Amino acid sequence: MFVQNQLLRLSQGQLNLLESCPHKFQNTYLEQLRPPTNPEYEEKQLLGSRFHLLMQQREMGLKIRSFLQTDSQLETWMRAFAITAPDILTPASASETFRESEHLRTLQVQNYLLTAIYDLLIADKQKAEILDWKTYRQPPNKRKLQNDWQTRLYMYVLAESSDYLPENISMTYWFVQSESKPHSIKFNYSSLQHQQTEKKLNQVLNKLTKWLQAYQQGEQFPQLPEGSKTCNYCQYASRCQRVSVNSKEKSSQDLPGVDSNLVNLANIQEVPL
């Protein structure tokens, strides 16, 4: 059984998908069905990755001017960010005791290894701030962002894996491509939120364990109820028979056929104990 002698690695993205639709999680991570490529989306993703890499290189003290000279978009973002948030790009006030980009933390909860990668972590003796860069144009509203597993998990993992009290932890998202100039949304953590996240996390993981066990016996992860709006925008709508016949024909060409009963837990990264 997968629950013995191994951990399953889980990210915030996987937790979000589980909450959004367990069946989508099965399709995406257990069976690795991939939607058709979208060149425009991939280009944006690539640009976002390059911005993250640039920020990391800058943090490591490497020269980035030559990269900026060959990419006007990155250059524009970086210049605007430097004007809006100079204190972030100009580090090392004497009180800062720790500062690292792409800081990785893991935390075991039940049989899962929860993984968080902070774009930048800045800490001193009293407090720690997680920073995250976002390069998409339209920021989500604050409430939605607060409920996103990235916000909940990232602060939870830091509180559990350090000596910082929840009240001394915060997370700030920087939207570098906002309409006028880069802007940020900050969340302060609390002991109450920490308890709520712990409870919710355990509920989600308990369900996942149950679904994984059933999946190994040939059962499917639950689908959303018929008529759910989320299905209208889902790339698996055809497989789930949630679309009209015409659109079904079209979208069935989009995904390669895969035996949906295939038990392939190896697609979730495992960590030997």
Ligand code: SF4
């Ligand atoms: S179509 Fe609906 S039920 Fe099927 S995977 Fe997508 S969201 Fe889930």
